[in-house]
Amino acid sequence: MNFQHLIYLLEVNKRKSFSQAANSLFVSQPTISKAISALEEEFDITIFLRDHRNVKLTPDGESFVKMAEGMVGQYEAMKDFFETSENTIEFVFSSTHSTFVSMSFYRLLERHKDTDNLLLTMINASTLDVLNSVQMGQSELGIILLSAPYSSFTLKEIEKKNLLYTCLANSTISVILGRNNPLSEREQVQPNELLGHTYVTTSSAPIWQSSDTPKFIDDFYLLDHLSFTRKVVVADRIIAYKIIDSSNAFTFAFGQDRDYVDGFDLRCVPLAAPRLKQEFGCVKLKKRTLSPIAEEFVELLKYEFAHKNCHGLGKL
Numbered sequence: 001m002n003f004q005h006l007i008y009l010l011e012v013n014k015r016k017s018f019s020q021a022a023n024s025l026f027v028s029q030p031t032i033s034k035a036i037s038a039l040e041e042e043f044d045i046t047i048f049l050r051d052h053r054n055v056k057l058t059p060d061g062e063s064f065v066k067m068a069e070g071m072v073g074q075y076e077a078m079k080d081f082f083e084t085s086e087n088t089i090e091f092v093f094s095s096t097h098s099t100f101v102s103m104s105f106y107r108l109l110e111r112h113k114d115t116d117n118l119l120l121t122m123i124n125a126s127t128l129d130v131l132n133s134v135q136m137g138q139s140e141l142g143i144i145l146l147s148a149p150y151s152s153f154t155l156k157e158i159e160k161k162n163l164l165y166t167c168l169a170n171s172t173i174s175v176i177l178g179r180n181n182p183l184s185e186r187e188q189v190q191p192n193e194l195l196g197h198t199y200v201t202t203s204s205a206p207i208w209q210s211s212d213t214p215k216f217i218d219d220f221y222l223l224d225h226l227s228f229t230r231k232v233v234v235a236d237r238i239i240a241y242k243i244i245d246s247s248n249a250f251t252f253a254f255g256q257d258r259d260y261v262d263g264f265d266l267r268c269v270p271l272a273a274p275r276l277k278q279e280f281g282c283v284k285l286k287k288r289t290l291s292p293i294a295e296e297f298v299e300l301l302k303y304e305f306a307h308k309n310c311h312g313l314g315k316l
Contacts, residue, residue, distance in 0.1 A: 001042060003075070005035040006068045009047070012036065013065050016055050039064075070136050077137035089115060091293045094123040094133045095143035101280075104300040111296070120293075127154060134283050135161040141294050142283040143301070151279075164286045168298070169305035170279035173271045174253045176241070180265075181248045188272040198249035199228040200240040241266060280305065 011021040012032060022029040040047050047061035057065060089112070095101045105122050112118055123139060130142040142163075146154055158165045175194065177184040183193060232249065234240050240251050245264045253268055282298060284290060290298070 002035070002038070003071075005039050006072055008032050008035040009039060009065065009068055010072060012048070012055060013057065018050075018055065073136040073138055088117040088119060089293055090119040091141075091291060091297065092121040092123070092139050093141040093143065093294070093297065094125045094130045094139040096125070096127055096130060096145050100304045101143050101301065104297065104304045107300050107304075108293075108297050112293075128157075131157060131161055131163065131283060134163055134285065137285070140284065140288070140291065141297070144281060144283060146279050146281065158283055162286055163283045165281050165283050167279050167281040168301055169281075170277060172277055173273065174268045175271050176244060176251050176253050176266055176268050178244050178247065178249070178266055181250070183250075184267040184269060186269055188270050190272045194250060195228070196230075197228075198230040198232055198243075198247065200232045200234060200243050200249045200251045202234060202237060202240060 008021065008025065008027075008031075011025055012018055015021045015024060018032050018036075019029050022032045025032075036047060043064070045060040045064065046058050047064055049056045049058055102122075105120075109120065112120075123133065125133065127144050130139070130144050133139040134142040144154070144165075146167075155165065175183070175189045177189075181197075183189050183197075232240075232243060234243070241264045243249050244251060245266060252271070280301075282301075
């Protein structure tokens, strides 16, 4: 198989046109057509359905393109890695949304504020996208949240993708409430006491599914079975806190979110649901040794988790 043919394939799929793909890649249309035909002949499949107006993938073509995207993505990651200057410190990681992961990243930036030739990239993504990014080599490290009732499904997917998971911290769940909310004076809050209050969250897609893994939970949607009838979705945690500060709304937190509640008139109250535990951890390729800056970031994560009264665990 000619690797360049995969580049042509992905461009045709992107443009939905052989001629536009050829123009974009500065080659002739017959070159593109021959490349696609060679792939179809080699694998004995039909990739595209062609007519005079557009190009459409066949079911085999859809599967082939997904695998091609993975191969090309890994190639680009290898190319970027080996073409990077020896003097450049580069670190790319992906993470499900978390305020204290962001804080660890800020601390990393602060540590290296005087470092030249530095390239750090943080990608916010769903659990599935984090796992795929690490598997394809786009991210050196992934940070994910595991919810106790559904963690086995996520761990199964991690193993299938040949990744290594290490727990960094675990904790029960707390509820962040405004001081004027009558529930804020409780020592604990029962889940059913939250019904009727507005649930503020930073994620709009609680569950992603695949054919063999029923549920993967992002954010704190493991309580969705309570059927909150009032829900507000916002862009980030700070906006959520502003809403909660001025209303009877609430949100969930991992551990005790004290660092980030102190700037608002809020209280962090434990949720009386010990079964619903969560943990944060790292994923990486099994055979990949983390770079020194990635190891440094992991230590900062452990510090942040410990600072938030979570129970730190494990080493990569």
